[in-house]
Amino acid sequence: MPDVQQARILIVATDGFEEKELTVPLRKLREQGATVHVAAPEKTREPGVIRGWDGQKQPEDWGQTVPVDRSLKDARADEYDAVILPGGVLNPDHLRTNNAVLSLVGDFAAQGKVVAAICHGPWILVEAGLAKGRRMTSFQSIRTDVVNAGADWLDQEVVADKGIVTSRSPADLDAFVAKIVEEVREGNHGDRRAA
Template identity: 45%
Template sequence: MASETFNGLKVAILVTDGFEQVEMTEPRKALDAAGAETQLVSPKDGQVKAWKFTEWGDTFPVNMPLDSARPEDFDAILLPGGVINPDKLRTLPEAVGFVKAFFDAGKPVASICHGPWTIIEAGAARGRRLTSWPSLQTDLRNAGADWVDQPVVVDGNLVTSRKPDDIPAFNPEVIRLFASARGQSRQTAAE
């Protein structure tokens, strides 16, 4: 059923060097298994290097440079965490604008760990109920969000999670949110 729903669903995974490897690979595997087409989008050309808990991890090919990526070509976005990755992304106006476009269009957004830093910078945290790595709670509250300490939180078109240990709870909610949004976008297109 998920494969049918996800047939043709295009998901951008926005990363740069220093993303937490498991926070990209595990949700990506779940999305790919459900029939989504995932693409690593990055301000870096060629490859990005992951962080693996306490040291550098593997490298992954960038499928699409950020300067060529158009939010309207994607149905949803995944924002992995790690400390380095979102801290870099939130300083890049083109990355922040890319994320903001998904919120402005009401498209689904999934974010884990430190990923919500980019959501704050995109001006999309205010009035939202979400979770993150605990050290972001003050940043999120200062940005007008209702931060809660739960493994996964869904608020409208946004699903957030705290850390790698929460991925087993995060992935099913990402699949559910992205599938329901895909159904809505198909219904809207048919009307």
């Protein structure tokens, strides 16, 4: 059972991530001593960074940039204890069609590592075949997608099912981060891929 101070955590995102859903876990986990890297596909709006989406800003919704620590093609599940998938609409919609992302997330699940998704991030779990038979939550607008993929959808701030952690929205970030820390401390959760 690794302590969060020794944990290595990967955040996978691309342009259009919900700003707080990446920046808050990144900051809070680093403050607790975890090593946290951000990985993104090579093609982004600006080299070496990804740009968030902040619906609170008007009229321009593009938010702050976050440096990318490594290319998605160089990210490997066996180097980390957990993966986090921020939401927003644009970010997970692009990532769920990226075979490298789906393969990487599947590797985390196969190795019993923590897989965490918030807001629209569970779309990626659906595409990776990790929703069937799980208790999950998500942003309300994708509830039907999650249910149709075979999950038991719950309207709760955070739901954990054998190391798969999901939350609904930025309002749930404190509970989301706390549950990631708890699940990392629990250690290996076994292969969670659908049989």
